[in-house]
Amino acid sequence: MKIINLLRSSTVSMMLLxxxxxxxxxxxxxxxxIGSVLSTTGPASFLGDPEEKTLKLYVERINAEGGVLGRKLELIVYDDGSDSNKANGFAKRLILQDNVDLIVGGSSTGSTMAMIPLVEANNVPFLNMGGASVIVEPVRPFTFKLPHSDRMAAQKVLDDMKKRGFTKMALLSDTGGFGKSGRSETLKLAQSMGIAVVSDQNYGEKDTDITPQIQKIKSSDAQAMLVFGTGQAPAIATKNYQQLALTIPLYMSHGQASMEFVKLAGKASEGVRMPTPALLVADHLADNDPQKRISLDYKRIYEDRYKIDVSTFGGYAYDGLMMSVAAIKKVGSTDKVKVRAALEQLKNFYGVNGIYNMTATDHMGLDQQAFRMAEIKGGKFVEIK
Amino acid sequence: MKTFIRPSVLIVIFVLCMLPFAFPNAYIVDVAIRICLAGIVAIGLNLLMGFAGQVSIGHAAFVALGAYASGVATIRYGWSPLFALAVGAVGVAVLAYLVAKPILRLRDHTLTMATLGLGIIVHMVLVNEVAWTGGPDGMAVGPMKIGDWVLKGEMSWYALVACLLVLAIVISLNLFSSPAGRALRALHGSEVAAAVMGVNVPSFKVRVFVLSAVFASIAGSLTAHYNSFITPSLAGFMPSVELATMVVVGGMASTFGVVLGACLVVGLPQVFGGFEGFEMVFFGLALMLTVIFMPKGIVPSFAQRFAKRKS
Incomplete structure (x- = not known):
């Protein structure tokens, strides 16, 4: 028995070693x-997939032009499968094993929040693609957020409603981080702007039918409806909205600003309005618009390479990569503390999502102008002035 | 106490002590910590599955409950982590006791289904109780600390979980050869026969279920503090299946076997991590080959072969 036990334990130790x-x-x-943890598979893959494609494409292009400071870029991407727990583990791997100089990514609010404790403890500059305001409120030294916040999206939508003279709205939000945060921001703003939220419904991110909630909205006296969510569910909500023959105007959050939404929702998406970065309406921008050239360039290069429609989510990754490169060039090294300081002082940085002006109190750096209100007409995004 | 000086345990202690000298960087220490934590849960599950033969595929629910007990109590109510860990373990024990009474009356596949259901229910509660748990996006958890002293750095965590792993191994080995362990193994073989021999079958089943849930809860609490972030996916279906896999691959009823199982299930995906998407193929292949060629699990199969050759 003793010998067997010995054998047992030696096998264990060998395997361990x-x-x-x-x-x-x-x-x-x-x-x-450059490290990255993205949700390239799973329910959030509509975010992670274009982000990964963008990072790979542009790292390749930058290296072809000789890299940065004469050094090549090396991109290390892990897929968290849309699971925040895994994002936490992979962030650890990037920091401890791969010794990355900075991290771009965290596709969703959940993944990003899971990575924040690690990047802050290890002083790694972290440019993420999470949507919710909580990521940068309170400001954390090493965390920078690229997408517009949900509050700005809510503001843009409510401004448009107000312009059209609506005073009663219905809100439909998902129970995930993005929807939850969007809901609370919308409720706060609506109150201060004098718009009553007469019906406040929610749904689960993986729901395949949202008819009951929309039926309730139909029976309320709302004059417009806002859906705050990411993923495929808002497209389902749009279809349900059409099936129930609602006539009040339908708004989406910036989480749906991609051609994917138009494809999923089909005809039902006609007339839907949403705030979007310039990228989706780049063709229609005035020639003197400073964002026109950069947006069209990104769109052309991405679509040439992958033969698929560009999405705003990939645009966030583009801005993150370019911003990192700009900061590293400015510092002249990859010293993490200095790069962080350079990121914080970034002024007038032209990205595809808008013009970033970071400050010590604002680690997102976009203002309301970065958003355009777009309506889907004939299967295309058209800017509403 | 005697169990501590068994040669097998001494070797494990020796290996765990020597490993830090072989760690090339902190990430590998991180993997070792995850293996130890998973190993503790797997040893607990092995008491239920390997010893008593009651298959559970909802065990990750207890890990998650322990983790959330620590997370919610320390963050929302400001309890000290150790106290939260203890209260969490007691709470999980009570819950496991209440749940065990009805579901352990079920047998075989129906019992497995019931544990699966338990896992799903816990997952749903964690997702929906947004005010407490932070919902599907999870919540941040503070570090492990006792008074003002904070447990920091990978090496100190490794020291803690390695000690706990040894403790778990010793408890499990002790139980294996105790009267209670014999009773459990007897009811694994045949419940009727065990009952005829005077074993109180329902009582033993409930007790071992509670014990294994407590192992899971404590490991869960530690996981929460170590990762500093928890989400409801801890209670998901896959983590439960992974735990069951550790027990089956390593070797049912073999304490060292399940530790090996934990090494494989947690470690292999990391080793194959560089294959970008193919790691699951290698992982699946490794598991299939084990189950085909060593249906009793790795350690018992080797032990058997060795014993045969000797005679």
Missing amino acids: TGLYSAGPAVAAEPIR
């Missing part, structure tokens, strides 16, 4: 290491 050894670090030359 071999298992742990084989993942040792590789000593490489000195590329600039």
